[in-house]
Amino acid sequence: xxxxxxxxxxxxxxxxxxxxxxxxxxxxxxxxxxxxxxxxxxxxxxxxxxxxxxxxxxxxxxxxxxxxxxxxxxxxxxxxxxxxxxxxxxxxxxxxxxxxxxxxxxxxxxxxxxxxxxxxxxxxxxxxxxxxxxxxxxxxxxxxxxxxxxxxxxxxxxxxxxxxxxxxxxxxxxxxxxxxxxxxxxxxxxxxxxxxxxxxxxxxxxxxxxxxxxxxxxxxxxxxxxxxxxxxxxxxxxxxxxxxxxxxxxxxxxxxxxxxxxxxxxxxxxxxxxxxxxxxxxxxxxxxxxxxxxxxxxxxxxxxxxxxxxxxxxxxxxxxxxxxxxxxxxxxxxxxxxxxxxxxxxxxxxxxxxxxxxxxxxxxxxxxxxxxxxxxxxxxxxxxxx
Numbered sequence: 108x109x110x111x112x113x114x115x116x117x118x119x120x121x122x123x124x125x126x127x128x129x130x131x132x133x134x135x136x137x138x139x140x141x142x143x144x145x146x147x148x149x150x151x152x153x154x155x156x157x158x159x160x161x162x163x164x165x166x167x168x169x170x171x172x173x174x175x176x177x178x179x180x181x182x183x184x185x186x187x188x189x190x191x192x193x194x195x196x197x198x199x200x201x202x203x204x205x206x207x208x209x210x211x212x213x214x215x216x217x218x219x220x221x222x223x224x225x226x227x228x229x230x231x232x233x234x235x236x237x238x239x240x241x242x243x244x245x246x247x248x249x250x251x252x253x254x255x256x257x258x259x260x261x262x263x264x265x266x267x268x269x270x271x272x273x274x275x276x277x278x279x280x281x282x283x284x285x286x287x288x289x290x291x292x293x294x295x296x297x298x299x300x301x302x303x304x305x306x307x308x309x310x311x312x313x314x315x316x317x318x319x320x321x322x323x324x325x326x327x328x329x330x331x332x333x334x335x336x337x338x339x340x341x342x343x344x345x346x347x348x349x350x351x352x353x354x355x356x357x358x359x360x361x362x363x364x365x366x367x368x369x370x371x372x373x374x375x376x377x378x379x380x381x382x383x384x385x386x387x388x389x390x391x392x393x394x395x396x397x398x399x400x401x402x403x404x405x406x407x408x409x410x411x412x413x414x415x416x417x418x419x420x421x422x423x424x425x426x427x428x429x430x431x432x433x434x435x436x437x438x439x440x441x442x443x444x445x446x447x448x449x450x451x452x453x454x455x456x457x458x459x460x461x462x463x464x465x466x467x468x469x470x471x472x473x474x475x476x477x478x479x480x481x482x483x484x485x486x487x488x489x490x491x492x493x
Contacts, residue, residue, distance in 0.1 A: 125213075146240070147239070188215065223294040285480055353426045357430060
């Protein structure tokens with residue numbers, strides 16, 4: 108879930124450099140360092156310029172509420188609220204951090220945010236700059252659009268002082284003018300997707316949040332395909348509609364292979380010495396090639412390659428067969444719907460495992476935005492030469 112921790116920046120005990128005070132208090136708890144979850148952090152003052160007087164709506168949580176209401180309401184129209192916003196934080200980590208902070212006199216509590224809520228989207232997600240990625244004691248400091256001169260060596264040293272292995276990461280074109288995945292409609296799709304997957308056995312909101320986080324890190328367009336598949340499944344009342352969900356599931360695997368290991372004319376030489384074709388229609392071979400290259404430093408490489416490669420092949424066959432299912436009676440349809448449900452659940456679990464092989468290698472910070480960047484540069488060149 109997305110969790111905002113709130114602080115009264117005007118409280119006399121927080122000091123003039125309140126950003127440093129809050130960082131010290133949060134990181135001294137060691138809650139973030141002890142976690143084993145990928146999270147991104149945005150921070151800054153909560154912006155009210157266009158929603159003045161709507162504080163009650165801005166600070167209404169979606170479902171998880173740890174606000175210190177009297178303190179928070181006392182800031183309305185009077186004090187600046189400073190926030191640390193974690194994306195993809197589990198409820199367990201959020202509870203632990205809240206308990207560590209709750210006795211601070213300037214702490215206003217915490218709440219979960221739903222970005223399909225326009226107040227949460229405008230005042231938090233789209234307004235607070237995104238600075239860091241955490242995974243236990245690993246921390247990335249973001250810089251944007253290959254601006255290496257934006258690397259803050261001083262902050263890197265500060266984070267290392269709190270026990271992090273800190274490094275710099277190009278966040279690509281995310282949160283720039285080329286990012287079209289910051290709209291209400293996009294986050295409504297995410298909410299709907301999470302609701303669908305949360306109905307699957309073994310999928311809590313924490314797991315579905317992780318899945319969405321992972322797919323968007325890889326390529327937001329891939330999320331749209333998987334969302335279309337999940338929605339088609341959830342709405343299917345006849346076999347033809349269920350076949351459409353299978354088709355989108357198959358297309359997701361194909362597009363995933365294109366993203367991770369684009370087609371090549373030259374065969375790929377695997378570790379076993381065999382050459383495998385990795386052309387346009389060899390989706391499973393290309394996924395296997397990606398798995399092998401990504402798992403090169405994994406402590407259990409052979410087992411990972413075999414397990415994830417075999418599962419990719421099985422899932423692809425399931426979705427291919429589902430596309431061509433004939434018309435069936437109600438009883439047969441219900442049984443097939445259960446098989447589709449299991450297939451999508453297995454696909455999500457496989458995808459999380461695939462990404463966890465090598466999270467750094469799988470990220471494509473520019474892939475979703477390349478066409479928009481090229482169009483922008485082409486238009487700028489036309490204007491300059493006109």
